[in-house]
Amino acid sequence: MPEYLTPAVYVEETSFRSRSIEGVPTSTFGMAGVTEYGPVPVPAGTPPLTPVPTLVTSMTEYERAFGGLLVGGSHCQVALAARAFFANGGRRLYVSRVFSYTRTTGANPQIDEAANFASLQVPATGNNPLARWRARWPGSFGRQIRITVALRRSRNVLIGGQLVGVQPGAAVETAAAGAAVPRNATVPMPANVQIVARAADGRLGYRTATGVAFPPANASAWHLTLVVTVQAGDRVDAYSELELDPAHPRSVFNVLQRQDPPDEFALVWLDPGTATPGAGQLVTALLTPDTGVYLTGGGDGLTVTPADLIGAEADPDNIAEPATGLTALGEVEDIAIVAMPDTVGLSDGDQKTAVDGLLAHCQDLRYRMAIVDPPRDSSISQVREFRSKFDSKYGALYFPWVRIIDPTRRPDPGGPTPMVDVPPSGYVAGIYARSDIERGVHKAPANEVVLGIDRFVTNVTFDRQAVLNPEGINALRFFEGRANRVWGARTMSSDPEWKYVNVRRLFIYLEHSIDNSTQWAVFEPNNERLWASIRQTIEDFLLSVWQTGALMGNRPEEAYFVRCDRTTMTQNDLDNGRLICLIGVAPTYPAEFVIFRIGQWTADSQSS
Incomplete structure (x- = not known):
């Protein structure tokens, strides 16, 4: 308690309310890959350049920071994905540029x-x-x-x-x-x-x-x-x-x-x-x-490898060696969605290695979701084979690629319209962001219109999706009169508890929000007063989440529970400084199969 040593009037501030939990952002997108130019760690020179992933909030900002839609005469997959992200409702994008330097020959090669x-x-x-x-x-x-x-x-x-x-x-x-x-x-x-x-x-x-x-x-x-x-x-x-x-x-x-x-x-x-x-x-x-x-x-360096895309951790003892590639995005806490569109340009084995690194990145950091692109020109059988190589509740695969009017070429009035096929991750990330902003993270990012495309490369029919959907491959489909839509919301997990993208992302949102907003409790006296304060804080947060329709139940008691008392902790836990709070929530699952049962019925006549 405060010290009172001199006779006087003491006015003190106190609080009679529980601490609030602020929800974390869920629509921030992060990409690692090759760009035309832009910030990238440069260990050569004095001092070395150590930029962090760059935030852009529009395609105009992206072009100023990282250049246009071409790299060395070929289409830049990162730029096309950024363009698709902003066109479909995305607002915040972090880009980590990847560059494979050409080095000198000899016993101690340096950057040329x-x-x-x-x-x-x-x-x-x-x-x-x-x-x-x-x-x-x-x-x-x-x-x-x-x-x-x-x-x-x-x-x-x-x-x-x-x-x-x-x-x-x-x-x-x-x-x-x-x-x-x-x-x-x-x-x-x-x-x-x-x-x-x-x-x-x-x-x-x-x-x-x-x-x-x-x-x-x-x-x-x-x-x-x-x-x-x-x-x-x-x-x-x-x-x-x-x-x-x-x-x-x-x-x-x-x-x-x-x-x-x-x-x-x-x-x-x-x-x-x-x-x-x-x-x-x-x-x-x-x-x-x-x-x-x-x-x-100058030159565009060497062909990037999966190791370049995944990147390396920062050297804590050498400021000249910051984190690179996808790993650098791990230092940005706000990112909730990640993708690496450049994986589609790798060979089959290298693409699997890169996607494994992407999924491991999300699994290690826990609070982000990966959008995986299928290989170029995949058939139904090939995309099923590709999907069978992974099992992760932190990733989602979308098929097929999309076809757009080539924005890098001027159409010839006398010739066919130039088209280009691009992977779907940028479009899907924009739809994730748009759905989160308009409805909330609990809404499955499906049955949403894909904007800015001409058509899908492969026509996924009802029967074809009947093969893809059970295997966790989310279809992009065209519906007459309803345009092009995302028609799937499943993760790449074999665990039925984490089958749906929105359930996984809802728990990411809840866990990350509670994690960020309860750091004040560390080193507080571990007693009933602290337990009651934590219970009230989390219950208030979950009540607001339930009111948005993210949780099941007609009453809060049916939607969640929070326990933090002697039933969740033993004396050994208390002696070792552990506070254990048990939280249970009932998420809403998407109505993936809407069934109406109709039959004939003859009403019996009744006399008055």
């Missing part, structure tokens, strides 16, 4: 920067470059990056022998008094470019090798800034009012730096190199023609 990262030295010729433009992220996309650097001059900043309107570190071009301001396209003479510095007495002058020199009264000076335009395809990023001196906070080296630039999705960075050029040399070297210059080199 030239083979993975596009770059261009400044100036473009010569053996002693003053700086080097580099792509921030690996990939052949870097060769599409065009950089244009232009010069901007301000009005005269030298008035009465005093520099005004500039900060230390700014670059100015000096000239005789009354000189006209040159056109921006005019390249300054290197000897006329000076860097502003502050003297000990507070006055501004020009930096020299021995100190600060003050400008003459009868002279002119124009503030020089750079405008850097980075263009790649349809994307254009413009960075204006950039200074030249690295000491200036708005320096081109600081705004376009390698690690944590102001624009987190910047495509390039300016490597200052080892030389220390004068400001005049640097500005003349950085300026480009109006048509710009392209980066060269």
Whole structure:
């Protein structure tokens, strides 16, 4: 109890209510796979880049962070899945980019920067470059990056022998008094470019090798800034009012730096190199023609393997080795749905290995569900064979693939519409999210319209689904007048207790919510007061869940029970610091088979 040592009036706050449990989000999607460009751990360089999985909330954000729908001329499965996810109602997506680096040969292979990262030295010729433009992220996309650097001059900043309107570190071009301001396209003479510095007495002058020199009264000076335009395809990023001196906070080296630039999705960075050029040399070297210059080199690395997709754990003793691939998504607690669309590009054996890793990821973390894609061009027999290789209550398999109008090609008015087949995981994840947002996680994500597709690759009929459904293969079917729909809600488990996707995900939601919101109980006195508080907290939460229709029963007593007392704990449990709470809930199961029984009936006549 609090200490009362001095006579006084003590006002204390107390609580007369139970602690509340806040439901966790269930519609956040996570994907690991190959993208056109974007954040990926880069152990090479100083310091190494260690980005975490990136959150995007629209396809526009995805394209800015990770690029378009093609990678090296082929369709990007992750980008197509992201497009499908947002088109079907998804709102939050985490992406963990996977990249298999090309390495040097020898006893101690290192990342081959030239083979993975596009770059261009400044100036473009010569053996002693003053700086080097580099792509921030690996990939052949870097060769599409065009950089244009232009010069901007301000009005005269030298008035009465005093520099005004500039900060230390700014670059100015000096000239005789009354000189006209040159056109921006005019390249300054290197000897006329000076860097502003502050003297000990507070006055501004020009930096020299021995100190600060003050400008003459009868002279002119124009503030020089750079405008850097980075263009790649349809994307254009413009960075204006950039200074030249690295000491200036708005320096081109600081705004376009390698690690944590102001624009987190910047495509390039300016490597200052080892030389220390004068400001005049640097500005003349950085300026480009109006048509710009392209980066060269770089590549898409090696073909990814199941190990690349699954990734590796972070090294706790080495910050340069963060978690990668799917494993990196394990560090994001909000994710409730995961998929790896790139598994469809692997061989049969590698695809099974990758899917095993995906299911193990969900099983180890407990609070997420995997959406599994079937192999490309699978027949009914082949998808049944593929399904027979797995048994997990944390995964669901959907069949068949979907066919869409190819968004990467412009239709030819005189030819057939270009089409492309894509795996269904992105569409299904969007439907999961849409169903959760509109109805709740307890609603089976089935009998929902699949948006943004032309048709399914394989026509699953009533009789064909009679073979697929008992084996836990969820069919995607077309119904005349009712469009394309998800027509299955089963997991890949042989355990009948966890047959349905919505039951599994409801328990994930309940367990995760209770786990997050009862951490306050750890190290509290383990007595009847704590037990009663925990019982009340969980009962209040389950009551709100029951009121949404997620649980069975006409009364709360029929829907759930919570026990936390001497009947759930022994003295040995108490002596060893264990509090055991027993919770039982009655989930609602989907009406998978709706049966109406109709027969003839003759009413007997009755006299009044």
